[in-house]
Amino acid sequence: MKFTVIATSFDPDSRSAWLCALAARQLAAQGHDVTHLDLRDTPLPTFDNVQGPGGCYDHPNAARYHRAIADADGVLLGVPVYNWGLGSGAKALVELTGSSDDLRGLHGAWFDKPVTFLVSGGLDHGYLSHGAFAFGLMVDFRCVVNPHFVYATSAHWDAPEVPGTWLAERLERTVDRATDLAARLRGREYRSAWEI
Numbered sequence: 085m086k087f088t089v090i091a092t093s094f095d096p097d098s099r100s101a102w103l104c105a106l107a108a109r110q111l112a113a114q115g116h117d118v119t120h121l122d123l124r125d126t127p128l129p130t131f132d133n134v135q136g137p138g139g140c141y142d143h144p145n146a147a148r149y150h151r152a153i154a155d156a157d158g159v160l161l162g163v164p165v166y167n168w169g170l171g172s173g174a175k176a177l178v179e180l181t182g183s184s185d186d187l188r189g190l191h192g193a194w195f196d197k198p199v200t201f202l203v204s205g206g207l208d209h210g211y212l213s214h215g216a217f218a219f220g221l222m223v224d225f226r227c228v229v230n231p232h233f234v235y236a237t238s239a240h241w242d243a244p245e246v247p248g249t250w251l252a253e254r255l256e257r258t259v260d261r262a263t264d265l266a267a268r269l270r271g272r273e274y275r276s277a278w279e280i
Contacts, residue, residue, distance in 0.1 A: 085266055087111050088156040090149070092173035093204070094166040098124070101202035102245045103234055103255060104162035107202060111258045112159075119152045121174045131179035132164040137236040149163055150181045154194035158200065158266035160259070165205035165213040174217060182225065194225035195276045198269055200262040201233040202255070211235050226276040228269060 089108045101122060108120040117246035129143040140146060153159055164171040182192040199221055202216050212234070221227040242253040247255060 085156040085263065086117045086119070086155060087160060087262075087266070087271065088119045088121070088152045088162045089162070090120075090152075090177065091124070091162040092177055093162065093171055094124055095164065095195050096124070097244065098162075098164065099202070099236065099238065100164050100202060102241075102247075103202040103204065103236065104136065104160065105245070106247065106255055107160050107162075107196070107259050108142055108277065110256060111263070119156070121149065121152060123177070128176055129274060131176055139232065146180055146273035150193045153181050153197065157270050158196065158198040158262055159194075160200045160202060161213060162202040163217075165203060165210045168213050170214055170217045178221070179279065192225060194221060194227055195228065196228070196269075196272065196274075198228045198230060198265045200230040200258060200263065200265075202258070203233060203235045203236055205235060208237060224230050224278070228265065229247060230258070230262055230265050232258045232260050 089104045089111070091098065091104040093100045106119065111118045126145050126148065127142045130148065132140045135142060136142065139196065163174045164166050172262055174214065178194065182194055203214050205213060222229055234255050236251050240248050242248045249276045
């Protein structure tokens with residue numbers, strides 16, 4: 085299957101990006117086709133909804149992200165938590181790829197995608213900080229949000245890029261559930277669009 089893994093943090097030492105790298109390696113080791121993107125390396129423009137030359141859709145990376153999401157059987161999204169919500173990179177990504185200039189948004193890249201969250205937060209009690217964002221994906225794009233997700237703080241890492249035992253097991257199980265969900269939903273004949 086095809087999976088797209090996207091790290092949305094701009095932190096040079098991003099723990100959510102570490103989660104994405106580990107997840108991408110696990111998916112590749114299982115024989116899946118993996119597209120691994122990172123907003124730090126492949127930046128996106130500010131969303132301005134301007135159609136045509138000079139607008140956000142004209143940026144070369146916009147089409148790259150849109151295609152990577154649209155073509156995937158499942159998306160794994162690495163996100164940081166700030167102020168009880170997700171960092172701005174995740175929102176900017178969805179704003180730009182949720183629609184396209186040629187289709188005027190009726191068939192954005194996210195529709196019907198199984199989405200798995202890999203969340204990095206500062207405190208344990210921020211565990212559900214991605215909930216409102218996930219709900220938005222479900223309502224706007226009919227995404228199927230994987231109920232199995234990772235939420236990790238700095239305490240769950242033994243060293244940079246080296247997860248502790250609990251986190252390693254949680255991540256492995258979450259990625260396995262992501263592939264199971266994508267396999268079960270693959271081949272659906274319907275394609276959702278905005279109805280209102």
